[in-house]
Amino acid sequence: MTAPEPTFPPTQAPQPTTGGRQGYLRIATEEAFATPEILKLWLGLLDDPTFDDPGFRSLWSFYGTATAERPRFVLQSLQDLGEGRLAAMDKAGIDRAILSLTSPGAQPLRKDIAKQQATLANDQLAQACKRHPDRFSGLTAVAPQDPEYSAREIERGKNELGFHGVIINSHTQGEYLDDPKFWPIFEAAQALDTPIYLHPNTAPKNFIQPMLEAGLDGAIWGFAVETGTHLLRLITKGVFDRFPRLKMVVGHLGEALPFWMYRLDYMHGATVRSGRYEAMKPIECRPSEYLKRNVWVTTSGMAWAPAIMFCRDVLGPDRVLYAMDYPYEYLVDEVRWQDDLPLTTAEKKQFYQTNAETVFGLPKGDA
Structure with a gap:
């Protein structure tokens, strides 16, 4: 099965190639x-009233259950850590993929099962990276339900499995x-200088209903609202002051x-001065400064x-990666x-290659 490709205006750029x-x-x-294994558990949750x-x-x-072409392609491709994925990368000119356990990861599962599944996913991903070291790199999956386990798994991921970061699928x-109970995760990531990829999740039940009613709960809008809110909470609650x-x-x-930086700075300052919310205290920098200091963004989607x-x-x-x-x-x-971005070749190399090598600590490529 091949991915369905929508019709867009034609481009004059040549077919991308690797190398x-x-x-x-x-x-x-x-x-x-x-x-x-985790897909089976997720589908089991659908049957649990x-x-x-x-x-x-x-x-x-x-x-997990739709029969249309796109969801069938996604479900099949998620489980492919071999030739099918490599062929798709070759067709699109992708030299290396940084792979991570898809949302929601182990995070909706019971704590003991979540730890088992995160460990299993990391072991399977490590084997795939070992089979294709020039094409695949990995991020460590964790179970935030157990922050101390997650901290140990971050250390194992970097020091034993050779991974280059951590994947957390937003809220748990x-x-x-x-919440300070999760801070052992940040302590481990900062100590090991390993980045955390904060990936979207569907919003929790006390947040999602207006989006769900309009079909806006997923990638079209809800993911950005939920994960942007999560990152902004980390900023305004002072997490990056504690973990600079x-x-x-x-x-x-x-x-x-990034499109809200001016308004975030203005309204954050005004809200702190007003004393309106007990949860919003002064922080050391403006919100935009943390985005420029602690955050990198990718162009996914x-x-x-x-x-x-x-x-x-x-x-x-x-700060911008492909x-x-x-x-x-x-x-x-x-x-x-x-x-076709209006960039020099050196700037495109930074965008596509060297920013990722720097942030994730990847081996330097030859291009």
């Missing part, structure tokens, strides 16, 4: 996989990482926060030149469009 002949390698930084997560049900009743059963060297990577061009160039302008060219969002979004023309 760096254009002057840079393409490293895709938000590429999803799932183990058969006591499992009360309408966002999860909306998302995985579609990808409605709880957000600004923490590296956070966020997809979809920062889940809209956002292959739109004006938005990419805006983020490069307001965050800095060293991502595809395979297999949820797989369109070869999106690679062509980003090849």
Whole structure:
């Protein structure tokens, strides 16, 4: 089965190829996989009448049981850590994929099962990276339900499995990482200088209903709202003051926060001065400064030149990285469009290759 490709205006760019002949390698930084074991558990949750997560049900009743071409392609491709995925990368000119356990990961599961599944996913991903060391790199999956386990798994992921970061699929059963009980995760990530990729999840049940009623709960809008809110909570609750060297990577061009930086700074300052909310205390920097200091954004699902160039302008060219969002979004023309960005070859190399090598600590490529 091949990915369905929508019809868009034609591009004059050539078919992308791997190997760096254009002057840079393409490293895709938000590429999803799932183990058969965790998929079975997720589908089992759909059959459990006591499992009360309408966002999860909306998302995985579609990808897990729908018969249309796109969800079938996604479900099949998530489980492929071999030749099918490599062929898709070759077709799109992707030299290396940074792979991570897809949303919601182990996070909706019971704590003991979640730890088992995160460990299993990490072991399976490590084997895939070992089989294809020049094409695959990995991020460590965790079970935030047990922060101490997660901290140990982050250390194992880096020191034993050779992974280059951590994947956390936003909230864990409605709880957000600004709660101090989760801070062992941040302590481990900062100490090991390993970035955390904060990936979207469907919003929790006390947040999702207006979006769900309009069909806006998923990638079209709800993911950005939920994950942007999560990142903003980390900023305004002072997490980056406590962990100033923490590296956070966020997809979809920062889940809209870069476009709000002026208003975030203005209204945050005004709200703190007003004393309106007990939860909003003074922090050391303006919100925009944390976005420029602690956050990197990727272009997953956002292959739109004006938005990419805006983020490069307001965050800095060293803060914007390429991502595809395979297999949820797989369109070869999106690679062509980003090849056509109004950048020099050296700037494209930074965008596609060296920013990822720097942030994730990848081996340096030859292009």
